[in-house]
Amino acid sequence: MQQEIQKHFYNIGVSYVKADAKTRGKYSLSKEHQKALLVMAKEKNFEGVFVLSTCNRTEISGFAAHPYQLIQLLCHFSEGTIEEFATISNVYKNQEAINHLFRIGTGLESQILGDYEIVGQLRQSFKMAKAQQTTNAYLERLLNCVMQASKKVKNETKLSSGTTSVSYAAVQYIIKNLPNYNAKNILVFGLGKMGKHTCKNLAEYTQNKSICLINRTEEKATAFVKDHVSIRKATLENLEQEIEHTDVLIVSTAASKPTILKKHISANKQLLILDLSMPENVAKEVADLKGITLVNVDALSKITDETLAVRLQEVSTAEAIIALHKKEFNDWLNHRRFTPAIAALKKSLETIKKDEINFQKKKIRNFDEAQAEILTARFIQKITTQFVKHLKEDDTSVAQSLQVIQKVFQP
Numbered sequence: 001m002q003q004e005i006q007k008h009f010y011n012i013g014v015s016y017v018k019a020d021a022k023t024r025g026k027y028s029l030s031k032e033h034q035k036a037l038l039v040m041a042k043e044k045n046f047e048g049v050f051v052l053s054t055c056n057r058t059e060i061s062g063f064a065a066h067p068y069q070l071i072q073l074l075c076h077f078s079e080g081t082i083e084e085f086a087t088i089s090n091v092y093k094n095q096e097a098i099n100h101l102f103r104i105g106t107g108l109e110s111q112i113l114g115d116y117e118i119v120g121q122l123r124q125s126f127k128m129a130k131a132q133q134t135t136n137a138y139l140e141r142l143l144n145c146v147m148q149a150s151k152k153v154k155n156e157t158k159l160s161s162g163t164t165s166v167s168y169a170a171v172q173y174i175i176k177n178l179p180n181y182n183a184k185n186i187l188v189f190g191l192g193k194m195g196k197h198t199c200k201n202l203a204e205y206t207q208n209k210s211i212c213l214i215n216r217t218e219e220k221a222t223a224f225v226k227d228h229v230s231i232r233k234a235t236l237e238n239l240e241q242e243i244e245h246t247d248v249l250i251v252s253t254a255a256s257k258p259t260i261l262k263k264h265i266s267a268n269k270q271l272l273i274l275d276l277s278m279p280e281n282v283a284k285e286v287a288d289l290k291g292i293t294l295v296n297v298d299a300l301s302k303i304t305d306e307t308l309a310v311r312l313q314e315v316s317t318a319e320a321i322i323a324l325h326k327k328e329f330n331d332w333l334n335h336r337r338f339t340p341a342i343a344a345l346k347k348s349l350e351t352i353k354k355d356e357i358n359f360q361k362k363k364i365r366n367f368d369e370a371q372a373e374i375l376t377a378r379f380i381q382k383i384t385t386q387f388v389k390h391l392k393e394d395d396t397s398v399a400q401s402l403q404v405i406q407k408v409f410q411p
Contacts, residue, residue, distance in 0.1 A: 006400075009048065009138070010067045011097035012074065012089060013059025016111045019088040021055075021296045025279025027080040029053040030256045034125075037077045038132035046070075048139040050129035052104075054121050055166060055194075055278035055297050056111045059090075061101065061139070067091045098142065098329065102322045105146035106153045107160060111301040112169065114159040114311045117193070119150050137336075142329055149325035156321070157314040167197035167252075169300040170274045171205050174248060178272065182207045187246040188231075189239070189260070190253035191215040191224055194276045198250055203230055212242055216253070240264050243271070252276040258283040265289060274300065338391050344405050345387055349380045 014027045029037065034051045041049045041062065046069070049062030058078070060070045071089075075082050092100045100109070105122055107114040126143050129135050153159055174181050186208060188199055195215070202211055211231045215221035218235060225233045234242050243249060243264055249271060253259040260282045265271065270291040275282040280296055287294040353376045361367045391401060 007047075007063045007065050008093050009061070009063055009097050010070055011059055011061045011092040011100050012067050012070045013052075013057055014080070014085065014088055015057035015059070015090065015109070016298065016301070017090070021278065021280055021298045022284075023080075023084070023088060024056075024058065027058045027074060027078045027085070028256075028279045029058055029074075029078055031128075033077040033256075034128060035132065037073055038129055038134045040076070041073060042132060042134050044069075046073075046134065048136040049134040050125050050139065052122065052125045054118065055276070056118075057104075057109075061097065062134075063136075063138075067093070095330075098326065099322075101142065102146055102149055102326055105150045106318055106322060107150075108315065108318060108322075111297075112165060113308060114314075115165050116154060116160045117165055117197075119147070119154075120193075122146070138333070141332055145325045145329040149322050152321050152325070153318045157317045158310050159314040159318050160311075165197065166276055166297055166300055167194055168201050168205075170198055170250060170276060171201040173274065173295060173300060174272070175205065178248065183210070184208065184247040185210045185212070185245055186248040186250065187212045187214065187234075187242050188250045188252065189214050190251060190277070190281075191217075191220050192252055192254045194254070195250075195252035196224070198252060198276065199224070199228060199231055203228060212246070214239055214242060244269070247272065249273045250276065251281050253281045254278075255281050257281075260286060262286055262289065265292070276300070338388060341391060341401050341405070342384060342388065346380065346384060348405055348408075349383065353377075353380065 014024055016024065019027075029051060034053060037051055037060075038049065047063045049060065049070075052059045052061075058074070060074055062070060064070050071082060071085055074080070075085060090100075103109045104118060107116055107118060110118055122143070126135065126139075129139075174186070178184060186202065188195055188202075188211065191199075191213065195213075199211065199213065202208060209230055212234050213221050213225060213231050214234050214236055215224075216236055218233075221233045225231050244266055247270070249260070251260055251273065254277055256279065258281050260273070262283060262285045265286060267289075268291055269289070271293070273282055273286065273292060273294045275294065275296045278297065282294060286292055357369060357372050357376070360372065361369060387401075
């Protein structure tokens, strides 16, 4: 009989904890590469797989015989190597992987504690995986429990109180480091989610009326400025001209390659550049230019705010909420895993009991069938309880246990 290849639920990836922005950029996956990875995962018969790629982290969660299989997928579609991955990665298995996803979904693992943008990113990642048919009941139930925990943390704690995100930190950096910032020319390049939030934060926290927006898809920029009359629009063709006249350049293009190159900036130009993209969208040579100050997401995320002190006090409450929803998921998981095996064991034991009682009834005069039923029922219950304890062990294969039952108890 061919032995079952046992699979476990893994989470593998790189994050800000061990990897800087430049290194994370190597493992970052575009939407196209995320989709291609999921297609390959399906072709290779991986189950319960989804990909999360943000400015803080790139991770794959899914079932595999060995985490190396998921690591190979990540490195195949990114510019990172397996050798470097080994030095900067996180690899979580089963309950550790489950706990990690709960912490991500509630903002406890965000580079800026409590950053709630991760929730939307998780939803989009799961939506993409579902569209590519790489999800399963396990993953769907897990993500549902994570979202419930996230919602409860958001509503019942102050973990996400105040405004603290990378886009907010970018605006605060300008306010704290640029004298007379309301009179400066600011150019926002890129209108993804980060670019939109940055524009809105500039409008809310400054009185600057010299904000310009350039987006590669001009129609999106046109629609955005209609609702934000204090911001003007320029075209991609005029990028160099707009950079020449700006004091602050905020890059949020979310491209796979640099969109701001050395050639875009004139000699001796005094310019503050905030690169909010992952991978970094400002070419590294730009930092060598005289007069350029280049700040990336890691530097921005170190900016502290009084709201962070409030958030830190809420961590233990958030962890208690996670524990409740994690228990709910594990209860469901255990029931789902154990029910077939327990039912098979009970059926086998009941058959043995019935045959033995029938045999003893014929052999023993005045046989007390009622008493025998009570005794054997207690034996069956005790055996079943011990079997459940065995199944709950992390390395137990339910399928192998079923095979053992069939082998031991077959007629």
